[in-house]
Amino acid sequence: MDTATRWPLVGREAELRAVKAALTARPQRSLVITGAAGVGRSRLAREALVAAAQQGHPTAWAVATGAAALVPLGALAHLLPAVDDGATGLALLQRATAAIAGDGTGPTPVLGVDDAHLLDQMSVTLLHQLAASSAVTLVLTVRTDAEQPDPSAPLWKDGLADRVQLEPCAAPNSSAWSTWCSTGTSTPGPVSGSGCSAAGTRCSSGSSWRTACAAVG
Ligand SMILES: Nc1ncnc2c1ncn2[C@@H]1O[C@H](COP(=O)(O)OP(=O)(O)O)[C@@H](O)[C@H]1O
Numbered sequence: 001m002d003t004a005t006r007w008p009l010v011g012r013e014a015e016l017r018a019v020k021a022a023l024t025a026r027p028q029r030s031l032v033i034t035g036a037a038g039v040g041r042s043r044l045a046r047e048a049l050v051a052a053a054q055q056g057h058p059t060a061w062a063v064a065t066g067a068a069a070l071v072p073l074g075a076l077a078h079l080l081p082a083v084d085d086g087a088t089g090l091a092l093l094q095r096a097t098a099a100i101a102g103d104g105t106g107p108t109p110v111l112g113v114d115d116a117h118l119l120d121q122m123s124v125t126l127l128h129q130l131a132a133s134s135a136v137t138l139v140l141t142v143r144t145d146a147e148q149p150d151p152s153a154p155l156w157k158d159g160l161a162d163r164v165q166l167e168p169c170a171a172p173n174s175s176a177w178s179t180w181c182s183t184g185t186s187t188p189g190p191v192s193g194s195g196c197s198a199a200g201t202r203c204s205s206g207s208s209w210r211t212a213c214a215a216v217g
């Protein structure tokens, strides 16, 4: 199991339903997962890619950072073929489109890009073109409390992507979770109810999540 999804997903049933509905729609719909830092955007995006892979879609994952944004297509470099030093911006875009979209046969590729608000302009252009052409389904995460403008806004405003807004969470309150947190056994799976409507800020790592849970009676 991938380390990002090793701990069971808690709550987020409605959001997960929205994610799966977009990924099973025909044609498949891109997703933009928004929310403040720590609320669980990356985690839900990883769950989306797991779901897409289970449906037989090829998946790829990229993480945008301020440092990667100093190079055009920097955050996507590991997905792209080597290019000549002298390649123009247009040639770069064309090569990148071909590499990520593939030859159009088989299930649509699903590309997850975490923290897309940190992408450079060429990457943003590429993602818009991929989404508009339906060649690739995007799963983007965007921070709503970031200084940078939301590069995904044209996608969801123009109906090219569904937007899933994550709100901060409360601590879980089910006895099943309390048992799991105190014993570490018998994973209870997703819990419903308002007391477990979300996760994220209370579980920034496995150990802190268990500490928070164990305190719940
Ligand atoms: N619903 C959830 N269930 C269990 N763990 C979660 C959930 N949401 C987030 N987490 C965990 O909380 C931490 C922060 O979530 P993350 O997705 O990285 O937040 P963000 O990307 O919004 O900053 C991570 O360790 C993540 O695995």
Ligand SMILES: [Mg+2]
Residues within 6 Å of the ligand: 041, 042, 043, 114, 115, 141
């Ligand atoms: Mg994140």
